[in-house]
Amino acid sequence: MEQSSIESNVITFNAAVSACEKGTKWEKALVLLSTAACRELELDVTTFNAVLSAFEKAGMWENALRLLGVMLQNKVDSNQITFSAAISACEKGQKALQLSSVAA
Helix, strand or coil: CCCCCCCCCHHHHHHHHHHHHHCCCHHHHHHHHHHHHHCCCCCCHHHHHHHHHHHHHHCCHHHHHHHHHHHHHCCCCCCHHHHHHHHHHHHHHHHHHHHHHHHC
């Protein structure tokens, strides 16, 4: 059986990270982001936005803010989606904190 391979580039990583985001697998999205960085791929706003959205869906506001800081530090382009995902992650994280303090 002939084996085929797919070239790893920013487009394939974006597709994989986006699939993780849609499947609420933020941990896997973060691993893919790290792998792409280790391969010295030039990641774009789409890559980072997908990871931010995965954090947002999971309410991982600290991770979202940390990643936003990395983006700004590395001068990665950002857009409205970038900041909306980060803000939404903070909002969801705050709600989770409020719920945990009520339950305690």
